Amino acid sequence: MLMRPDPGCRPSRAWFVAATFTLLLLIILKPLSDTNLAALSRVVEVTTPSPEPPTPDPNSPNLQPPSQSWSRDQLHKAMSFLYWEYKAPNDWLGCTPRTYFFPRINTIFTGIPKSGCTNWLLALLTAEGHIKHEVDPADIAWVHSAGYTDPFRVRSEFGGANLDTSALDKAFSFAVVRNPWTRLVSAFRQKLSSEETQGGTFRAMGYDIVREMRGITDPDVLLYTYPTFREYAGYLINREGMINEINRHFAPQTNELCIPYALYDMVVPIEHSAALSQEVWNKINVSETSLFGSYDKVSDPRLQSSALYAKKWLAGLDTEMVEELYRIYKGDFLLMNYSNFTHPDFPLPLHSP
Numbered sequence: 001m002l003m004r005p006d007p008g009c010r011p012s013r014a015w016f017v018a019a020t021f022t023l024l025l026l027i028i029l030k031p032l033s034d035t036n037l038a039a040l041s042r043v044v045e046v047t048t049p050s051p052e053p054p055t056p057d058p059n060s061p062n063l064q065p066p067s068q069s070w071s072r073d074q075l076h077k078a079m080s081f082l083y084w085e086y087k088a089p090n091d092w093l094g095c096t097p098r099t100y101f102f103p104r105i106n107t108i109f110t111g112i113p114k115s116g117c118t119n120w121l122l123a124l125l126t127a128e129g130h131i132k133h134e135v136d137p138a139d140i141a142w143v144h145s146a147g148y149t150d151p152f153r154v155r156s157e158f159g160g161a162n163l164d165t166s167a168l169d170k171a172f173s174f175a176v177v178r179n180p181w182t183r184l185v186s187a188f189r190q191k192l193s194s195e196e197t198q199g200g201t202f203r204a205m206g207y208d209i210v211r212e213m214r215g216i217t218d219p220d221v222l223l224y225t226y227p228t229f230r231e232y233a234g235y236l237i238n239r240e241g242m243i244n245e246i247n248r249h250f251a252p253q254t255n256e257l258c259i260p261y262a263l264y265d266m267v268v269p270i271e272h273s274a275a276l277s278q279e280v281w282n283k284i285n286v287s288e289t290s291l292f293g294s295y296d297k298v299s300d301p302r303l304q305s306s307a308l309y310a311k312k313w314l315a316g317l318d319t320e321m322v323e324e325l326y327r328i329y330k331g332d333f334l335l336m337n338y339s340n341f342t343h344p345d346f347p348l349p350l351h352s353p
């Protein structure tokens with residue numbers, strides 16, 4: 001009867017375990033004074049993850065877009081961090097291929113990959129009169145197809161016209177930037193993950209990451225293997241300083257902006273583009289504002305899926321990895337004093353104390 005493995009055995013074993021545990025706990029805690037106990041409970045409190053993230057403050061002043069003079073100051077901070085110095089006048093011919101000039105609407109725009117550049121390019125091409133038909137927002141890949149936007153690139157060696165620089169001097173100029181954490185997550189989801197709606201369009205890079213981080217070389221296995229966010233982060237860290245060469249979707253935004261050669265009239269944080277795009281159109285003197293709207297139906301950027309994914313995935317990385325990524329994209333953080341993923345106002349620019 002004693003040998004029978006009936007459920008009756010379990011309580012006694014559980015009781016034994018509980019008793020041993022309590023005893024051990026008493027032995028450990030006994031020498032602790034009251035102050036030590038208080039300290040211990042504080043440690044426990046801090047390391048226990050809270051089940052629900054704090055609800056963002058609906059009245060946070062960071063929900064308002066930053067002023068342009070504040071943004072300009074930040075741009076200078078980012079440049080001085082990079083040891084770059086702006087010298088007037090603007091020299092737009094120093095830009096990368098992603099700076100465009102639209103002569104009819106008299107506007108210069110720098111489109112940074114993964115910072116809303118496709119939507120803006122479409123809207124600007126429409127305002128310029130280059131796109132005359134209705135465009136299905138789901139089918140916009142052709143905007144980037146060879147030759148379509150080339151005539152508008154500022155530099156002639158990238159396809160643009162040989163420009164009279166005095167036209168550039170008189171133009172309105174702007175660029176759109178994004179919180180580096182959400183940009184990093186968005187690039188991963190769109191280019192490398194297995195998410196169906198997003199699509200792993202950079203499969204070759206995906207294979208490369210899995211090969212390097214997981215040691216898988218069998219092509220048949222690789223075919224069905226996608227990198228994790230953590231592997232992607234490690235791969236980028238291994239390539240610090242040469243991310244530009246892998247792919248511009250992952251490269252720092254400071255490399256794509258036309259700084260320090262030129263200063264923009266406006267720098268728009270994508271998190272506030274709903275409020276600021278109207279201001280951009282006013283500056284361009286275009287009344288019709290056919291931007292396709294936000295990528296996300298949730299209007300508070302702090303609750304959009306890119307922010308929620310970023311919080312979750314970045315919290316899963318080691319502190320050292322987070323520090324290294326932060327270092328790689330430090331200039332981009334400075335561009336708008338961008339919040340960390342642990343901040344309640346993440347991913348907004350922090351412009352109020």
Ligand SMILES: *[C@@H]1O[C@H](CO)[C@@H](O)[C@H](O)[C@H]1NC(C)=O
Nearest residue numbers: 105106107171172283284285
């Ligand atoms: C819009 O109109 C104003 C006033 O006529 C002018 O000063 C400004 O240069 C125009 N903007 C552009 C981008 O042409």
Ligand SMILES: *[C@@H]1O[C@H](CO)[C@@H](O)[C@H](O)[C@H]1NC(C)=O
Nearest residue numbers: 319322323324326339340341
């Ligand atoms: C943001 O997080 C990084 C990485 O943990 C840290 O190095 C940095 O100091 C933080 N920045 C701010 C403004 O809190």
Ligand SMILES: *[C@@H]1O[C@H](CO)[C@@H](O)[C@H](O)[C@H]1NC(C)=O
Nearest residue numbers: 070337338339350351352353
């Ligand atoms: C940048 O953000 C921090 C909070 O992380 C804030 O204390 C500081 O005042 C902000 N800087 C500027 C120039 O607004």
